[in-house]
Amino acid sequence: MSVKLVDSTRLIAELSRHLKEKKVVTPPPWAKFAKTGVAKERPPTDPDWWYVRCASIMRKLYLKGPVGVSRLRREYSDRHRMGHRKPHTAPGSGSVVREALQQLEAANLVTKHGNKGRVLTEKGRELVEEYCERIAKSS
Numbered sequence: 001m002s003v004k005l006v007d008s009t010r011l012i013a014e015l016s017r018h019l020k021e022k023k024v025v026t027p028p029p030w031a032k033f034a035k036t037g038v039a040k041e042r043p044p045t046d047p048d049w050w051y052v053r054c055a056s057i058m059r060k061l062y063l064k065g066p067v068g069v070s071r072l073r074r075e076y077s078d079r080h081r082m083g084h085r086k087p088h089t090a091p092g093s094g095s096v097v098r099e100a101l102q103q104l105e106a107a108n109l110v111t112k113h114g115n116k117g118r119v120l121t122e123k124g125r126e127l128v129e130e131y132c133e134r135i136a137k138s139s
Contacts, residue, residue: 002132003129012056015059016051018055018131024054025100025104034095034096036053037077037078037092037093038080057100060072066118069094069098076092076097078090078092109123109127
């Protein structure tokens with residue numbers, strides 16, 4: 001089953017639940033205070049936002065191949081309000097992306113691909129495809 005054919009919000013929710021229940025990743029101590037980007041005014045209100053971000057990163061790595069931190073920061077960018085001036089696009093937090101990638105790498109779901117960025121390992125691809133199959137069968 002292709003990841004593109006499955007509802008992305010449902011896939012990310014299922015993957016994040018798996019990451020939390022199996023304790024694959026754990027939020028760092030600073031995660032409850034951190035904003036997810038310079039354009040944000042407050043930290044996320046969802047207590048499980050770390051698991052959702054890790055699942056979302058896994059999905060993006062599955063779809064877009066070798067991706068580095070800078071490209072993922074661009075993926076999570078947001079509109080930065082500039083007072084009276086016109087808003088600009090500001091990248092997402094590099095610290096959040098980097099820490100999430102490092103945790104997924106420690107869990108053997110992601111690996112470095114030379115200088116091109118990171119890719120999902122076979123184990124990571126199987127996990128994403130397994131949840132795609134489950135979602136496709138249930139709907």
